[in-house]
Amino acid sequence: MEKLHVNDLNEAKNVINLAMITGQMLIKNGAEIYRAEDTIERMCACVEEIHEVEVFGLSSAIFVSAQYEGETITMFKDIESQGIHLARIDAINSFSRKFVAGQISLKDAKKELYSISTMEKCSLPLAILFTGLCSASFAIMFGGDWFDFAYTFFVGSVLGLSMRITSHYDMSFFPETFIGTMVISILAFIGASASSRLHMDMIIIGSIMPLVPGLQVTNALRDIMSGDFVSGMIGITKGIFVALAIALGVGFILNIQKIIGG
Structure with missing residues (x-):
């Protein structure tokens, strides 16, 4: 050449x-x-x-x-x-x-x-649809039933809308993930309180999967295996903080649930 x-x-x-x-x-x-x-x-x-x-x-x-x-x-x-x-x-x-x-x-x-x-991301309706399907599918995978599937689809769709809204603001990944997790947990709490057919844990587990930094950690590990140790450790550290934001968001709402239930 x-x-x-x-x-x-x-x-x-x-x-x-x-x-x-x-x-x-x-x-x-x-x-x-x-x-x-x-x-x-x-x-x-x-x-x-x-x-x-x-x-x-x-x-x-x-x-x-x-x-x-x-x-x-x-x-x-x-x-x-x-x-x-x-x-x-x-x-x-x-x-x-x-x-x-x-x-x-x-x-x-x-x-x-x-x-x-300047290429646009997928349209908002498409993003909402597939975020909902992703969440609902994981709810079934982790042991939920079809009632959980239907409601988790709704929760995941709201999460997709929430993520698109927060992406328009200069917000770091930690508060963005924390807010998304709180939205999920609140809706799961409301749904489980309104119907005994819904399982709050399955709804939350399924809905948080689009927020889990799987690609982030995978890329970090690939960087480490390619010899880019600094970049890899930065990626893994970011993944840990995303997981921490998810845990804090869920834990905050679960504590409120205990207080209300108590």
């Missing part, structure tokens, strides 16, 4: 900046750190005049250093998580492969990357 070429230092900086934005978008949308680092390295290394590319990625920042005609170029980009968006990750992966293969110019690459960054 023939390598790409740049004419001056400014173009080299533009290529490195484009690669960094690509890696930044990958991490923002839930990709593994090592995947983002590898993407940046490949995009920079595909240019003949850029050498000695070094990338250090974290869940909160990316650092890149590269050589162009004996001059060192160093860049840094901050990262703010935007949750999980697998469609964007897939589009970014396809984009990076086209760029490395020389199938897209630098100018067009910037436009395509911008269009990917």
Whole structure:
């Protein structure tokens, strides 16, 4: 495969900046750190005049250093998580492969990357529907009956709406998870109090599953196995705090239930 070429230092900086934005978008949308680092390295290394590319990625920042005609170029980009968006990750992966293969110019690459960054998540009705189905399915899996399935579907749907609403505010993952868990627990308490056919524990267990940081922890473990120990430990730590927020949200409502019941 023939390598790409740049004419001056400014173009080299533009290529490195484009690669960094690509890696930044990958991490923002839930990709593994090592995947983002590898993407940046490949995009920079595909240019003949850029050498000695070094990338250090974290869940909160990316650092890149590269050589162009004996001059060192160093860049840094901050990262703010935007949750999980697998469609964007897939589009970014396809984009990076086209760029490395020389199938897209630098100018067009910037436009395509911008269009990917503006891709919308799934529609609100679809998000509510599948959050409800996910929650209800886990309620059955953990031993609930079809009454629990139906009510957990309702609770999960409300959770999906709640998550979409809180995502519009500059709120960190801890209070966002805590609020979502409290909504679940309150609705489960109301349902179990209104009908003896409903099991509060099955409703809560099923409904909290969309909040459980399974992908977060899995990505962290994959980063550790790839040698990115710092990134992996940061991911696992975040997963622990998400689990803590879930436990606190459920525990708070259960304590209120005991006080009311007592």
